[in-house]
Amino acid sequence: MNAQPSSLRVAIIGTGMIAAAHLRAARDAGAAVVGVLGSVPERSAEAAERWGVPTGYSSLPELLEARPDIVHICTPNNTHTHYALAVAEAGFHMVVEKPIATSLTEARELAATVQAAGTVATVPYVYRYHPLVREIRSRREAGEMGELLLLHGSYLQDWLLSPDASTWRVDPRTGGASRAFADIGSHWADLAEFVSGERFTALMAATSIAYPTRPVASGPSFSGGAHGERVPVETEDIAVATFRTERGVLANTVISQVSAGRKNRLWLELDGTRQSAVFDQEQPESAWFGTERGATVVRRGEGDVAADQARFNRVPPGHPQGWPDAFAAFCADTYAAVKGEQPTGLPTVDDGLRSVEIIDALLHSAATGDWTGIGTAVSVFTTKTEKP
Numbered sequence: 001m002n003a004q005p006s007s008l009r010v011a012i013i014g015t016g017m018i019a020a021a022h023l024r025a026a027r028d029a030g031a032a033v034v035g036v037l038g039s040v041p042e043r044s045a046e047a048a049e050r051w052g053v054p055t056g057y058s059s060l061p062e063l064l065e066a067r068p069d070i071v072h073i074c075t076p077n078n079t080h081t082h083y084a085l086a087v088a089e090a091g092f093h094m095v096v097e098k099p100i101a102t103s104l105t106e107a108r109e110l111a112a113t114v115q116a117a118g119t120v121a122t123v124p125y126v127y128r129y130h131p132l133v134r135e136i137r138s139r140r141e142a143g144e145m146g147e148l149l150l151l152h153g154s155y156l157q158d159w160l161l162s163p164d165a166s167t168w169r170v171d172p173r174t175g176g177a178s179r180a181f182a183d184i185g186s187h188w189a190d191l192a193e194f195v196s197g198e199r200f201t202a203l204m205a206a207t208s209i210a211y212p213t214r215p216v217a218s219g220p221s222f223s224g225g226a227h228g229e230r231v232p233v234e235t236e237d238i239a240v241a242t243f244r245t246e247r248g249v250l251a252n253t254v255i256s257q258v259s260a261g262r263k264n265r266l267w268l269e270l271d272g273t274r275q276s277a278v279f280d281q282e283q284p285e286s287a288w289f290g291t292e293r294g295a296t297v298v299r300r301g302e303g304d305v306a307a308d309q310a311r312f313n314r315v316p317p318g319h320p321q322g323w324p325d326a327f328a329a330f331c332a333d334t335y336a337a338v339k340g341e342q343p344t345g346l347p348t349v350d351d352g353l354r355s356v357e358i359i360d361a362l363l364h365s366a367a368t369g370d371w372t373g374i375g376t377a378v379s380v381f382t383t384k385t386e387k388p
Helices: 017-028 041-051 060-065 077-089 104-117 131-141 180-196 323-338 349-368
Strands: 009-013 032-037 055-057 070-073 093-096 148-156 200-208 213-215 230-232 238-245 250-256 265-272 276-280 286-291 294-299
Touching (some): 009 017, 009 060, 017 032, 017 041, 017 323, 032 041, 032 060, 041 055, 055 060, 060 077, 070 077, 070 323, 077 093, 077 104, 093 323, 104 349, 131 180, 131 265, 131 276, 131 286, 148 180, 180 200, 180 238, 180 250, 180 265, 180 349, 200 349, 238 349
Parallel strands (some): 009 032, 009 070, 032 055, 070 093
Antiparallel strands (some): 148 265, 213 230, 265 276, 276 286, 286 294
């Protein structure tokens, strides 16, 4: 990676699974994690002790008064904008989890506030940081694939396959009006645009719900089954979307959180006039390239590699790298940007806004059955919790 270990002081808002991932990645990238803020002071103190962090903040004002160099926001979706606006207005840099907001209006407000503040605000679309993702992107930029004809793929999980599985993400009041697509489809769409260089302009989508009811949310994501009072399910388990790009290229994706045996199977294929390429996130140490004459599997770090792959090769070939390494590389690039560098491919709050625009269009299309422009208007379909 291009950034040397950082001495930046990091504060984390959130104490759940994804906050723990941010903690590990921040430390791996060389930052000093100096404090954590939970939903109540007792949770802050417990997390600080569990993680070996010096301070458990009792409130957001206390965190801001401590003046960390950068704040990681890793809380339920409906709180992202509240925290992020406060951090930006205080003049601090941040990493904010996706979706950056549960309404397009709020996402645009946050992006504008960050721009006015002149601070660094990044969003952890960390799949960009797998070395072989950068290899495919570099070969496409070099013209090896020819003209792109088609993009397609999927992101499949199974953690909500049981009708008794439920978390806060299922509740639109905390997770937002989209669940599966906002949670994982957003990663696929970001990766597809990043690797291909194409920009989606319109989409047509359909969604479905696997079970009419689930238990009241009581546990963390990926925690398994639950029992007790059941409530109606309003957010999608499955989304299927077809996109059209500025150049007229078609793309298609299948998003599911109820596909048995699939844990985090993000698959992206680019089909060009000279060559096709595939990245499978569950097999991140190799990429598949195909031509009319046959196919080749390229392994990380072997042979002549693109400079952008080499930048993220942390260990020699044969020693596997994975998602935690990609997360740490994202954090290192974020911290480099805070220090004034301009890392290639760093996802910012503008990419987070772009994601909310796509989510908004998907919900509109699923409700109307129509092709819908992306980012063309504020839609009433973005969230059920937004005030009129």
